[in-house]
Amino acid sequence: MPKLINEDSYSCKLLNKCKLSVGNIRSYLNLADTQTKNVNISQGNLNLLPPKLKEFLEEKINLCQPQSVHLCDGSEKEAIQLSKLLQNQKTLTPLPKYQNCWLARTNPADVARVESKTFLCSADKKQSIPQPKENVVGKLGNWISPDDMDEAIQQRFPGSMKGRTMYVIPFSMGPVGSPLAKIGIQLTDSPYVVLSMRIMTRMGDTVLQKLLDDSSVEFVRALHSVGTPTNGQHEYQHWPCDPERTIILHRLETHEIVSYGSGYGGNSLLGKKCLALRIGSYIAKTEGWLAEHIKRIDDADLFSQILGITNPEGKKRYIAAAFPSACGKTNLAMMTPTLPGYKVHCVGDDIAWMKFNEKGELRAINPENGFFGVAPGTSNSTNPIAMKTIFKNTIFTNVAMTNDGGVFWEGLEDEISPEIKITDWLQHEWKKGSKTPAAHPNSRFCSPANQCPILDPNWEDPEGVPIDAILFGGRRPIGVPLVYESLSWKHGVYIGASMRSETTAAAEYKGKFLWPGFGENSRVLDWIFQRLDNKENTAEKTAIGYIPTKETFKTDGLTENVDFEMLFAINKEFWKQEVDDITKYLDEQVGSDLPQDIIEEAEALRKRLNE
Known part of the structure; x- marks a missing residue:
C-alpha cells in the first residue's frame, strides 16, 4: 500500500429548423439530407445514434433553440475554422510571435470560477455536502434541491442559444477506452469552449465512435451556454456572458452538469472541475475509486x-x-x-x-x-519546463500582450527587453512599475500536455x-x-x-x-x-x-x-493547538458525517503529544 507523506512547500429527431453542420465527421454523417427530418449516419441516419444521446440532443435543442448544430470531430481543420471564426468575432487575437497561439480577453466580470454560484444537486442533501452543526455556516459546498435546480434552468436556458450554433462535443476524460476513463457529451454555444476542450480533453471522432460501437456506454450529460443578460445586451460583444445570473449545477445521481452565464474556462470547460472532480467524486464513491481533489x-x-x-x-x-x-x-x-x-x-x-x-x-x-495553468509567476526561473511547453498551440486568456506579438505577465520582468511595449489585459498601455498588474492575477494558458518535454512515456x-x-x-x-x-x-x-x-x-x-x-x-x-x-x-x-x-x-x-x-x-x-483547531473545524463543518476513524486519529495524536 502506498505511503502517505506530507510535504509543505467534469425524441429521435432533430427539429426541422435546426441545421446540422458537422465539420469533417463525414464518416458518420451523410450531409446530403441535412434539410430533412432524418439526418443520415453512415448507412443509416441520426436515429442510429444511441437512443440516450438522441434524446439528450433533442431535449436540449428544444430548450435552447439554437440556429444550427455542429457535431465536433476534433480535427485540425475544424480547429482552424473555429479559430478564424473567433478571430473575426474579435474573441481571439493571434500571437504571431509564436506558433498557433491566441489571446482571449474576457469580460472583466467573468475571470474566475464562481464557487458561490456552484451547486451540487441530490434528493438527499447528505449525498452532496457534509452537514455542519446547527447555526454554523457550511463552507464545504453548496446544495440545491432537484426542484430548485429545474427552476434555475427554466429561468435561464429557454431560447438561450437563439441565433447561435450549438456545438456538440464528444469527449473523454482519460485515455479513450481506459477502464478508468469517463465519456461526456457537452453542448455549448461557445466556440472558445470547443477549442479549449480540444486541448484539455480527448475530443471528437474517436469518442463518438466509442458511443456508436456500443450503445450501452454511459456518458455524462453536460449543457453550457454563455447566456444573455435579461436586458438582451452584452456589455462586451466579443465575450458574451451573463455574470449576474451565472450558475453551475451538478445533478449527482443522473451525472448531469448544467452551466450558464460564464465563458471562463473553470466554469465552461465542463470536463474539468465539473466532471473530473465534482461529478467524478460522486461516481468514484459509488464505484469504489478516488477522484483526487480535496x-x-x-x-x-x-x-x-x-x-x-x-x-x-x-x-x-x-x-x-x-x-x-x-x-x-x-x-x-x-x-x-x-x-x-x-x-x-x-x-x-x-x-x-x-x-x-x-x-x-x-x-x-x-x-x-492539457494544462490550464495560472500564467503570473511562471517564468524560466520558476518553471523552465512550463515555459518550454506553452508557446505553441496555446490559448492565453487575460494576459498582457507585447507589441512584437507576444505575451507578458508578472514574473517575466527580467525576461523581456526594455524596448518592448506592453498592453495590459484590459487593452491599456502598461509600463513597469504600474500600480495595476499587466495580466489578470488569474490569467491562464491552455496548452496540450503532449508538448511538455518531460511528459512521462506512460502518461496515457x-x-x-x-x-x-x-x-x-x-x-x-x-x-x-x-x-x-x-x-x-x-x-x-x-x-x-x-x-x-x-x-x-x-x-x-x-x-x-x-x-x-x-x-x-x-x-x-x-x-x-x-x-x-x-x-x-x-x-x-x-x-x-x-x-x-x-x-x-x-x-x-x-x-x-x-x-x-x-x-x-x-x-x-x-501541535496541541493545531489538533484543537482541526477538531473544532471538523466538528462544526462536518458534524455527524465525520467518520469515526478521523475522530480516533485526532485523539491518538493528542495523546501522543501529551506523552
Whole structure:
C-alpha cells in the first residue's frame, strides 16, 4: 500500500429548423439530407445514434433553440475554422510571435470560477455536502434541491442559444477506452469552449465512435451556454456572458452538469472541475475509486498532480501529490531536479483519478489532456519546463500582450527587453512599475500536455501508473516539518483531511522561506525514495509522524544555508493547538458525517503529544 507523506512547500429527431453542420465527421454523417427530418449516419441516419444521446440532443435543442448544430470531430481543420471564426468575432487575437497561439480577453466580470454560484444537486442533501452543526455556516459546498435546480434552468436556458450554433462535443476524460476513463457529451454555444476542450480533453471522432460501437456506454450529460443578460445586451460583444445570473449545477445521481452565464474556462470547460472532480467524486464513491481533489481545512482546494521520479540508480517511482494553488503544484509536476542523477517526468499537474486494480496496486491516470495553468509567476526561473511547453498551440486568456506579438505577465520582468511595449489585459498601455498588474492575477494558458518535454512515456497507459506514495502539502509556519510521513494509512487520511496552508508572512522566517523549494525539492523526493526502499535509519518517529534523520536527508550542495533543526522542529504546544483547531473545524463543518476513524486519529495524536 502506498505511503502517505506530507510535504509543505467534469425524441429521435432533430427539429426541422435546426441545421446540422458537422465539420469533417463525414464518416458518420451523410450531409446530403441535412434539410430533412432524418439526418443520415453512415448507412443509416441520426436515429442510429444511441437512443440516450438522441434524446439528450433533442431535449436540449428544444430548450435552447439554437440556429444550427455542429457535431465536433476534433480535427485540425475544424480547429482552424473555429479559430478564424473567433478571430473575426474579435474573441481571439493571434500571437504571431509564436506558433498557433491566441489571446482571449474576457469580460472583466467573468475571470474566475464562481464557487458561490456552484451547486451540487441530490434528493438527499447528505449525498452532496457534509452537514455542519446547527447555526454554523457550511463552507464545504453548496446544495440545491432537484426542484430548485429545474427552476434555475427554466429561468435561464429557454431560447438561450437563439441565433447561435450549438456545438456538440464528444469527449473523454482519460485515455479513450481506459477502464478508468469517463465519456461526456457537452453542448455549448461557445466556440472558445470547443477549442479549449480540444486541448484539455480527448475530443471528437474517436469518442463518438466509442458511443456508436456500443450503445450501452454511459456518458455524462453536460449543457453550457454563455447566456444573455435579461436586458438582451452584452456589455462586451466579443465575450458574451451573463455574470449576474451565472450558475453551475451538478445533478449527482443522473451525472448531469448544467452551466450558464460564464465563458471562463473553470466554469465552461465542463470536463474539468465539473466532471473530473465534482461529478467524478460522486461516481468514484459509488464505484469504489478516488477522484483526487480535496477541500482543505481552510476552505480552499488541493489539486493533485502525478509525477514519475527516477533516481540515480535508474529506479522509477510514481507519486501523487495534492497541493493548494500558489504552493508549487505545477512546479513540482514539472520539476528540474538540482540533486544530481534525478529525473522527473510529468503525468499530470492538476487532477488524479486513482483505483486499486485486481492485484491490489493503486493505479492513477491524469483525466485531462492539457494544462490550464495560472500564467503570473511562471517564468524560466520558476518553471523552465512550463515555459518550454506553452508557446505553441496555446490559448492565453487575460494576459498582457507585447507589441512584437507576444505575451507578458508578472514574473517575466527580467525576461523581456526594455524596448518592448506592453498592453495590459484590459487593452491599456502598461509600463513597469504600474500600480495595476499587466495580466489578470488569474490569467491562464491552455496548452496540450503532449508538448511538455518531460511528459512521462506512460502518461496515457490505460491501466494508469502505479502510485507508490501520496503527498499532501502547503505553506506552513514554523512548527510543521518540511516533510513527514504518516504513521499508518488511517493517520495519512487524517493528514489529508486536516491539511491547510498559510498565505501570509506566517509562512516565512525572518523575511524569507525556510526552504528554497523548486528544484531543491528533489531532496525531499530522495528521502521519500529511501523510505519506500525501507532503508534503515532514515527516519525518526515523533508524535506527528516520521521525520528525516539528519544523516540521510541530503543538504550538501544547497545554494542557500538551511537550518536543519528549524526545518524539522516540532513544537508540541503548536501541535496541541493545531489538533484543537482541526477538531473544532471538523466538528462544526462536518458534524455527524465525520467518520469515526478521523475522530480516533485526532485523539491518538493528542495523546501522543501529551506523552
